[in-house]
Amino acid sequence: AVVSTQSTGGIKHILTGVQHGTVTLMVDDKPHEVTTLRVDTDTDGRHAEVEFTTDFQLDAARRDLTINAMSVDVDGTLYDYFDGMLHLEKKQVLFVGDPVERIAEDYLRILRYFRFYGRIAVEGALWDERTISAIDKHKAGLQQISRERIWLEMQKIIVGKQVKEILQKMKSLNLFPLINLSDKFNIEDLTSQHSIARVSEIRSATMLSYAFKAVEDFTKLRKAWKMSMDEEYIGQFVIKHRNETELKYFQDLLVDTPKHCRHKFHMGFKELCLSRGSSDENLMKTLTDWNVPEYPLRGDQVIKHLSLPRGPLVYKYVTLGKNKWKESHFSLSGDEVLTFLTDEYNKSKR
16 A cells, blocks of 8 residues: 555655565655554464454564554544553553563564663663573573574674663673674673764674774674674774774875775774774874875886895885885885885995
8 A cells, every 4th residue: 555655655665574564665865764553463473474454453462662652643642552652751661461471472672671771771770680580591592593683683783872871781691602702792892982983973883893902803703793894994904903093003004005906095094093982083083184195116127226136025125115115104205215225235245
């Protein structure tokens, strides 16, 4: 009915989840999801078979949390069958009905609970023991959830509020091994950086990288959670360079980065600066605005000038020359670098 109505109205629609009654309407080039009222007829912890209905209360009853089970009509009348507004006012995050049943319908709701806890609950709030008990009972179900869906939820938890309290609770419930988090995942390091980072402006992978001391440990999780290649690059960049603060260090890195890769360098550098808070504002602006100089020599010029044979000596003297140029703050000309290399080469033959 939605599709036929919008077709006659000239609104473009996309059948994003038609088997579950969901279509996306494009209004002013912006997507708006419209979903038919439904009830679950069968669930297995990951997927649900649904049946369409016209009863708003039945549709609300299949929602995960009471705060997500409210609806408003076109006149602004609130329909709240499970005290969602009361729980919202009290900063409580509770499941609709029996949390054991709700979690068994979709085990990802365990992580959704923690995600919404971070958004709604106040610092130091007491955990709902009935909910925590239900999570503990059904936690093994997380192994059935696709790693992509795990990452989608963890992204929001990591850059959300109450992150330390949430991660500690998850760890105490032994959820970490079920979602590929090893003992190399350091809550203290992540949350310490979280407190100074410009969290609302950075990617979750940036924040996540602070939980690891070694690139390989982050990369292992990246593969398990099937993060994007950009997320992998950012995480590795932050781990490798997060203790560096000098402009010259990053200038040297940038001139050594091939031109076709510099957009990625700037992406990683920006994320690093934002993750370190306002103290890096000047550093970020200066390097971003910097006109990157080009090294004035090519390898073949060094080979010809020194009459070098093909082999490891070529790499040695090309690298030596570029390092000398960088030490000069990129001021040496090509001829000056060649003069330096000639002296070094002659010394080596004595």
